[in-house]
Amino acid sequence: MTSLNTKINIAGVEMKNPVMTASGTFGSGKEYSEFVDLNQLGAVVVKGVANVPWKGNASPRTAETYGGMLNSVGLQNPGVDVFIKEDIPFLRKFDTKIIVNIAGRSVEDYCEVVETLGDADIDMIELNISCPNVKEGCVSFGTNAKTVEQVTKEVKKYAKQPLIVKLSPNVADIAEIARGAEAGGADAISLINTLLGMVIDIHKRQPVLANIMGGFSGPAIKPVAVRMVYQVAQAVSVPIIGMGGIATGEDAIEFMLAGATGVAVGTANFYNPRATMDVKEGIEAYMKKYNVKDINHIVGELSYI
Amino acid sequence: MNRWKNVKILSNKEIVPGMYELDILAPKMAQISEPGQFMNLYCKSESRLLPRPISICEINKEAETLKLIYAVVGKGTEEISQMREGETIKVMGPFGNGFKVGKEQDHIIIGGGVGTPPLLELVKHLKGKKRVYLGFRTNPILVEAFEKHGAEVHVATEDGSFGTKGNVMDILTKTEPQGDIVYSCGPKPMLKAVYNWAKEKNIPSQLSFEERMACGIGACLVCTCKIQREQEVDWENRRVCKDGPVFNGDEVIWDD
Numbered sequence: 001m002t003s004l005n006t007k008i009n010i011a012g013v014e015m016k017n018p019v020m021t022a023s024g025t026f027g028s029g030k031e032y033s034e035f036v037d038l039n040q041l042g043a044v045v046v047k048g049v050a051n052v053p054w055k056g057n058a059s060p061r062t063a064e065t066y067g068g069m070l071n072s073v074g075l076q077n078p079g080v081d082v083f084i085k086e087d088i089p090f091l092r093k094f095d096t097k098i099i100v101n102i103a104g105r106s107v108e109d110y111c112e113v114v115e116t117l118g119d120a121d122i123d124m125i126e127l128n129i130s131c132p133n134v135k136e137g138c139v140s141f142g143t144n145a146k147t148v149e150q151v152t153k154e155v156k157k158y159a160k161q162p163l164i165v166k167l168s169p170n171v172a173d174i175a176e177i178a179r180g181a182e183a184g185g186a187d188a189i190s191l192i193n194t195l196l197g198m199v200i201d202i203h204k205r206q207p208v209l210a211n212i213m214g215g216f217s218g219p220a221i222k223p224v225a226v227r228m229v230y231q232v233a234q235a236v237s238v239p240i241i242g243m244g245g246i247a248t249g250e251d252a253i254e255f256m257l258a259g260a261t262g263v264a265v266g267t268a269n270f271y272n273p274r275a276t277m278d279v280k281e282g283i284e285a286y287m288k289k290y291n292v293k294d295i296n297h298i299v300g301e302l303s304y305i
Numbered sequence: 306m307n308r309w310k311n312v313k314i315l316s317n318k319e320i321v322p323g324m325y326e327l328d329i330l331a332p333k334m335a336q337i338s339e340p341g342q343f344m345n346l347y348c349k350s351e352s353r354l355l356p357r358p359i360s361i362c363e364i365n366k367e368a369e370t371l372k373l374i375y376a377v378v379g380k381g382t383e384e385i386s387q388m389r390e391g392e393t394i395k396v397m398g399p400f401g402n403g404f405k406v407g408k409e410q411d412h413i414i415i416g417g418g419v420g421t422p423p424l425l426e427l428v429k430h431l432k433g434k435k436r437v438y439l440g441f442r443t444n445p446i447l448v449e450a451f452e453k454h455g456a457e458v459h460v461a462t463e464d465g466s467f468g469t470k471g472n473v474m475d476i477l478t479k480t481e482p483q484g485d486i487v488y489s490c491g492p493k494p495m496l497k498a499v500y501n502w503a504k505e506k507n508i509p510s511q512l513s514f515e516e517r518m519a520c521g522i523g524a525c526l527v528c529t530c531k532i533q534r535e536q537e538v539d540w541e542n543r544r545v546c547k548d549g550p551v552f553n554g555d556e557v558i559w560d561d
Contacts, residue, residue: 027524031547034522035309047526056542060517062527064381066352069519073526076542218354270520271347271354273309273397 004287005294006280008042008261010239011162011187013123015042015097015262018252018295019280022243022266023048023101023126023166024073028087029094035273040280043097045264046087048128050103051112053079057133058210063199068218068245069267070197072211074133075103080116088121097123099164103131107141107154114158125161127152127186130168130193132215142168142193145180152184162187164241167232170196174228175235182236189232190241190264192225218267219245226258233259233300247275249282259300307333308400311393315370317386321444324376324419325386326362327394332369334399340364340427341403341490341513341551344373345521347395348384356397357381358518358546360490362422362447363429374422374446400521401550404511406430409485413508414438414456415499417473417491421447423513424490428454436482440473440495474498484508487554490515500554510554516545523547531558 006017020043021029028046029038038044056076063070077083083100091098100122104110114125129142129151141151152165165181167174169192178189194215199208207213225244233240242260246252247268255263268275283295292298315328327346334344338361345356363372377383388394403423410433416424417440425447428435435456439445442463451458460468461476469476473495487503489496490513503510516528529542532552540558543549 025525031520031522031524053541055540056526056529059529059542060527061529062517062519062525064353064355067354069355071519071525071527076526076529267354270525271356273520273522 004284004292005296006284006287008296010241010262011124011164013097013162016095017042017280018256018262018283019276020045020099020241020262020264021269021276022264023128025266025269028083029091032269032273036277038091038094038096041096041276042262043099043123044091045099045101045126046083046091047077048075048101048103048131049077049080049083049113050075051080051109051116053077053082054103060208060210061214063208063214065197065199065216065218065220067220068216069270070199070209070214070216071194072133072209072214074211075128075131077103080113084116084120092121099124099126101126101128101166103128103134105134107151110151110155111158114155118158118160122161124164125159126164126166126190127155128166128193130166132168132170132194132196132213133211139168139170142177143171145176148177148180149184152181152186156185164188164190166193167191168193169224169228169244175231178232178236182238186238188239188241189236190243191232192221192228192244195221195224217245219247221245222251222254226254229255229260230258246279247272249279249284249286252279252283253286253298256295256298257300257302261296261299307337309397311395314388314390314392314394316390317388319386320374321446324374324444324446327373327375327385329371329373329394329396330369331371331396334396335364335366335369335371338364338371338399339403340406340430341423342399342401343423343521343550344371344396344398345400346373346385347397348381350384353381353384355519356521357385358400358521360423360513360550361399361426363426374419376419397521401546402548404488404513404551407486410434411484412436413482413484413487413503415473415477415487415489415491416440417495418442420489420491420495420513420515424488425450425454427488428456434484436484438473438477440476440491441467443467474502477502486511489513497559500557500559503554511551512554512557513551514545514549518546521546531560532556533558
């Protein structure tokens with residue numbers, strides 16, 4: 001019996017398989033450990049942390065949509081110090097990589113978190129310049145290629161771990177933004193964050209979300225995400241972590257064929273706490289079916305009609 | 306995976322217009338359920354991804370069954386209302402921090418509409434005097450069930466079709482009961498009124514909140530309520546699904 005190689009390498013960090021969790025959909029893994037063996041994950045990408053605690057937005061913060069949902073959490077988090085004290089020791093009990101998503105309202109905020117994480121026992125940092133739910137910072141940095149380059153460059157100066165830059169889909173030219181991140185020194189790029197959306201309660205004639213607009217995610221957004229991963233893969237040479245509506249192994253394979261080396265499962269965790277395991281097993285089933293001995297062999301391997 | 310599986314529907318029937326009673330055979334889940342907790346119910350339609358959080362009305366550990374009462378408020382609950390006896394439904398739970406039963410002997414229990422069901426299981430666990438105040442738009446539910454468990458029940462309906470015309474606060478302020486503790490579940494404006502009423506009388510309150518949820522297990526942070534615990538310098542957005550749904554009235558920041 002020949003064994004399948006599912007190992008991937010992103011910016012020097014080796015993962016046992018390409019399956020990660022999307023930031024903000026998995027907490028720091030504790031809530032899911034009842035349903036998922038965290039040892040089976042390539043990496044856990046934790047909920048965004050900032051230099052100080054953030055309270056997040058007012059409720060209601062969610063609305064279901066056809067095949068998806070909106071959220072307007074607004075990066076509620078207990079701050080980096082609590083995260084280091086409580087979440088890293090928990091995650092380190094498992095044989096998986098730890099990727100810390102970081103949030104900020106200013107470049108200084110980002111740099112402060114990254115600096116604080118310098119001595120922490122983590123594997124990578126994911127720079128969130130793409131949250132649509134926070135007015136200052138975040139997505140305002142992520143929608144202009146020049147700013148993306150500058151923020152990335154600045155944060156990179158403080159980062160001791162490899163830096164992933166997470167991109168917003170709410171831009172005119174995703175390839176240009178990706179090139180900005182690469183020029184700024186990003187070691188990898190992850191995409192897509194949520195699409196900006198809105199739901200209206202026609203009976204009350206009110207927006208459903210207290211924040212009016214929110215981030216749209218779930219299976220419904222997958223074609224947009226695959227398209228953007230494809231465009232970014234054509235534009236940059238750093239590795240890509242693809243996400244946006246992944247719920248099955250087939251979905252993950254689609255992203256990998258479009259050019260993603262790793263994949264992240266997000267909203268699917270909310271309705272299927274074992275979604276990451278379904279994706280992992282689905283990838284392996286695909287490899288067996290098509291005799292793919294090394295998962296890296298399918299990355300970007302599209303042929304055209 | 307005791308808390309996530311397909312279970313058998315024993316019955317699913319409309320008890321008053323728009324409100325349904327669902328009985329499920331839920332071994333293991335029933336064993337670990339407590340008053341005030343909730344279950345997540347899944348639709349079969351793939352377009353409706355998220356589970357629907359429904360409070361547990363009654364727990365039967367011997368028969369391993371759970372009774373859930375829900376209102377049809379949208380397409381998801383409408384789909385669930387069409388499910389039939391003998392079918393299976395995917396459920397997850399029980400989740401949440403329920404009501405805490407202490408040594409109090411004189412209980413005031415206040416329910417509003419579809420917030421009434423979880424109070425029934427609670428009443429079964431309370432010893433001593435149990436005064437139940439319920440408010441509905443029109444058709445009351447569970448009145449006899451509360452009485453069966455030794456409670457004195459007062460009912461208000463907004464249209465006056467049953468009991469006193471008005472809302473639950475009207476009958477509460479009219480009768481002005483005294484007690485050691487208030488337990489309540491209902492819409493947030495009602496909980497706020499209940500809290501203020503109880504606070505004036507110096508009666509501690511345990512209040513069960515409802516909020517739009519996604520995961521139900523504490524990961525997504527969408528179902529929050531402003532809570533300030535003792536010895537905390539500032540309030541925090543706590544998770545209704547995991548830290549609640551029951552909070553002490555004194556912990557809640559009532560600014561909205």
